[in-house]
Amino acid sequence: MGEFDLIERYFKRPARSGAHVVLGIGDDCALLAPALGTQMAISSDMLVEGRHFLPTVHPARLGHKALAVNLSDLAACGARPLAFTLALAMPAVDQAWLGAFSRGLFALADAQGCELIGGDTTRGPLTICITVFGEVPVVDGHSQALLRSGARIGDDVYVSAADTPLGIEGPGDARLALEAFRGHLSLPQQVLERVRLRMEAPTPRVALGLALRGIATSAVDVSDGLLGDLGHVLQSSGVGATIRTDWFAANLIAGDAQSAQVNGAFSFEKAEKLVLQMVLAGGDDYELAFTAPPALRDEVQAAAAQSGTLALRIGQIDADPGLRLLDAAGLSLPNHFGSFDHFA
Numbered sequence: 562m563g564e565f566d567l568i569e570r571y572f573k574r575p576a577r578s579g580a581h582v583v584l585g586i587g588d589d590c591a592l593l594a595p596a597l598g599t600q601m602a603i604s605s606d607m608l609v610e611g612r613h614f615l616p617t618v619h620p621a622r623l624g625h626k627a628l629a630v631n632l633s634d635l636a637a638c639g640a641r642p643l644a645f646t647l648a649l650a651m652p653a654v655d656q657a658w659l660g661a662f663s664r665g666l667f668a669l670a671d672a673q674g675c676e677l678i679g680g681d682t683t684r685g686p687l688t689i690c691i692t693v694f695g696e697v698p699v700v701d702g703h704s705q706a707l708l709r710s711g712a713r714i715g716d717d718v719y720v721s722a723a724d725t726p727l728g729i730e731g732p733g734d735a736r737l738a739l740e741a742f743r744g745h746l747s748l749p750q751q752v753l754e755r756v757r758l759r760m761e762a763p764t765p766r767v768a769l770g771l772a773l774r775g776i777a778t779s780a781v782d783v784s785d786g787l788l789g790d791l792g793h794v795l796q797s798s799g800v801g802a803t804i805r806t807d808w809f810a811a812n813l814i815a816g817d818a819q820s821a822q823v824n825g826a827f828s829f830e831k832a833e834k835l836v837l838q839m840v841l842a843g844g845d846d847y848e849l850a851f852t853a854p855p856a857l858r859d860e861v862q863a864a865a866a867q868s869g870t871l872a873l874r875i876g877q878i879d880a881d882p883g884l885r886l887l888d889a890a891g892l893s894l895p896n897h898f899g900s901f902d903h904f905a
């Protein structure tokens with residue numbers, strides 16, 4: 562199967578009737594028509610086998626994740642997804658793989674109303690690069706995009722989560738799964754199934770991002786770890802923050818980490834530390850961390866409810882640069898969670 566047959570078979574579909582896509586796959590360029598009074602939000606993310614995903618991942622989940630991590634960036638900006646391009650390098654044509662990959666990809670694309678409008682296909686080590694295009698309104702000359710630079714002293718700090726039939730989803734899940742796959746810890750089968758899905762097929766918080774427009778002062782999506790990514794917001798906004806840890810247990814966040822067995826011997830103290838590390842520095846979470854003024858607490862909760870998510874209030878922005886951590890008793894915790902390697 563040649564390059565063009567492959568594109569035709571697995572990636573080209575009849576054009577949808579989306580108002581924004583004037584021309585999709587098949588010409589030298591796609592044509593997008595931004596609506597009047599909007600700005601275009603654009604973001605790219607690359608996934609490389611071995612670095613960003615395990616070779617064992619099912620291709621349908623990989624298709625989902627490749628788009629999900631990009632949609633997560635749009636969510637963090639409060640942008641509505643419109644379209645995306647797909648650049649794909651693979652070592653050989655594997656039709657079963659391509660079929661499953663495109664199925665997972667298009668299922669999420671359709672759920673989010675985001676159309677594949679072009680890309681590139683080449684031979685090489687398995688690498689997936691997606692660029693997404695979204696739109697944000699401009700109101701009275703002001704962009705409604707949520708930026709990292711907008712946090713203000715006194716703002717509340719939040720992180721998203723979700724209450725699902727499988728359990729509470731939140732920061733820490735994906736890292737728990739990764740460490741189980743690395744053989745560093747073992748989890749009960751049911752827990753493993755749940756967190757594995759979080760690692761392999763995260764849900765981008767697009768609806769929450771949209772609902773937070775005009776409410777949140779800043780936002781970032783959590784891909785490298787909650788505290789690390791929050792650090793970008795603090796830096797861009799020129800502020801600091803105090804983050805509590807009492808919300809983990811209260812909301813059952815990473816409660817499943819308590820059931821982990823590490824190297825046979827596993828003390829309670831270690832279990833507590835494990836939860837802290839997973840939640841604060843786990844990475845690959847694709848939750849939104851954001852700030853909003855205390856006067857808008859009800860509006861934040863309404864936005865979360867409307868988008869089927871939870872907005873957990875985890876701390877406060879203050880003037881002191883840097884990030885301070887408080888434990889459940891309000892005592893200061895050393896913040897060495899920037900980079901996670903306690904399993905190294």
Ligand code: ADP
Nearest residue numbers: 568572586587588589647649678679680681682
């Ligand atoms: P060019 O050589 O002019 O860049 P290509 O021959 O690479 O164009 O691609 C032909 C058409 O197929 C273009 O419209 C391109 O955007 C699209 N395309 C190529 N690879 C993919 C892919 N993996 N997914 C979606 N569209 C693709």
Ligand code: MG
Nearest residue numbers: 680681682683
């Ligand atoms: Mg090309």
